[in-house]
Amino acid sequence: MKRMTICLLSVLLALVVLPGCGNTTVSSGSSSESGTVDGAKYLSSCRFTEDESYGGVYFSVPKDWEEEMSTEGELFLTFSDDSTRLGTISVKTALHGQTCDAQTAWDNFFSSGTCEDYDSESKNGIELKYAAYQSEEMNVFVAYTQDPNSDKGFILSMSFNNEYTNTKDQNTFFNRFTDTLSYNPAETTVDYKDWWASKQGSSQSTTAQAQPKGFAEATLAQLGTFDEATMTGTGDGVVDIPSPGIPCLMEIHNSGSSNFAVHTVDASGENVDLLINEIGQYDGVVTDYTDYATPTMLSIHSSGNWSVTFRPMSSMQKLDNGAQLWGDNVVYIDESSLSKVSIVNNGESNFVVKAIGMDKSDLLVNEIGNYTGTVIWNQPQSFFIVHSSGQWTISW
Missing domain, CATH: 2.60.120 (Jelly Rolls)
Structure with a gap:
């Protein structure tokens, strides 16, 4: 895969799948395929022969798909061709009516970005709703449902790397996948939000009115954990x-x-x-x-x-507005709104600031020596990769 700095949401989707659409086409420009991986050929050749289940959600996958994570709160699978990750799938269940509409489900389970409904259909005895998130680098298809009798539900997300596959092939593939999807709410016994709260050491069970998670907990943690x-x-x-x-x-x-x-x-x-x-x-x-x-x-x-x-x-360290730091560092901000940042550096060598947001990334500064300036950056939940030989500040 070619070297590039990509936005957070694209990485999250590459790491944590979001499901998809039914037999409807999501409109989006196709991305050209590059490199040596033939993503279209891989998707068309996949056969859904292996049965999988998680918390009452049943579906079938190709035999070469890999299970990267299976916990009480989430199932996470990846699919690759020639060791190049083409996409991911994640399944999360809910006990508190958190899957009544696409944006509510998205906010509860992913916390950033906008996911829009576009279709629904009855399939294999359940009423499936479909939504999508799209960007230049990544398309995400979402399938979700909520049982009207118990309020139990699930959200399944499937993400695709647009560098190797185009939207039409992704749609066809996701339609084939959702044909295998079924749900038994009686088997949903774990709520992702409850599981996440217990993982963080909280003794308080979450409900549909639970307090929103901060950027580090809701987003950065989904990039992966390890000791x-x-x-x-x-x-x-x-x-x-x-x-x-x-x-x-x-x-x-x-x-x-x-x-x-x-x-x-x-x-x-x-x-x-x-x-x-x-x-x-x-x-x-x-x-x-x-x-x-x-x-x-x-x-x-x-x-x-x-x-x-x-x-x-x-x-990652949270950056306070105007705080003075020294040398190389990686820090995040968690604000409600943002349009610009002011940056100051006192150092003799190369000074670089890369900004990674949910919807985009940018090289804000690349200079030698001292620097003072104000640049556009409108991603209130984001992080900065800073390379400096001296003292620096970022304020907003």
């Missing part, structure tokens, strides 16, 4: 990334006096991205978010002692 891990060494070294395929934060320290460089490396030993290239001691936080799918290792070049602590994206 924090710290690795240390002296001189040149290679360490395995503990959670390949999941974007992560890396807090890195180096005590050497010479060149210090850190690359992400794929399974074949090829460099993927240069995270750090500095002289002397180093203390900072970096991320592999911009190209997280391929790396399996870090290659470290150092003349001294070093340490790397891997953390999930949900542990």
Whole structure:
């Protein structure tokens, strides 16, 4: 897959599937296929032969689909061709009437972005409703239902990488998939929101009136979780990334006096991205978010002692308005509205600020030395990847 920085919602959909549409065509421009992966051929050749079920939701999938996560709160599957992820599916159930309409379901389970209803039909004994989210990089098809007698329901989402498949083929594929879909509400016994609250240590059960989750809990956590891990060494070294395929934060320290460089490396030993290239001691936080799918290792070049602590994206530091920070860091904001940000840097080397929002991403600053400026950024729930050799602030 070509290197690019993509918006958060696209990554979430690539990691956490959203289901789809019935036998109706969602209108959208087709994306051209690129690379060596023939996504159209893969989708057309899939046969739904393997039965799956989760919380009363029954469906069939091709035998080569992989189960990446199955918990009391969510089932998550992926489908790939030649090790290139083409899409994902997630299934979440609800006990509190959270699937009465598309936007309510979306807000309860994904919390950001807009999902619009476009069709409904009776299929396999249930009334399925269909909705969709579309962007340049990712199309998401959603199927959901709510049992009128018990208020139990589910939301199933299927996302597609637009780099390798077009909207027409995605629609056809999703229509074929939903033909296998059925539901028994009596078997829905776990609510995703209750499960999530218990996972966070809350003793209070959620209801349809539950308080909205913050950006870190609702969105960053869905990028993937794993146990924090710290690795240390002296001189040149290679360490395995503990959670390949999941974007992560890396807090890195180096005590050497010479060149210090850190690359992400794929399974074949090829460099993927240069995270750090500095002289002397180093203390900072970096991320592999911009190209997280391929790396399996870090290659470290150092003349001294070093340490790397891997953390999930949900542990990211929240940025207070106008707070002064130093050096490389990855920080998020969680505001109700935003139109611009003012940025100041006091440093001698390269200063870079990449902004990742729900609907878009942008390179806000790429300068050498001191910088003062105001730039457009209208994503109130977003995070910044900052590279600096000095003190910097972002205010709004």
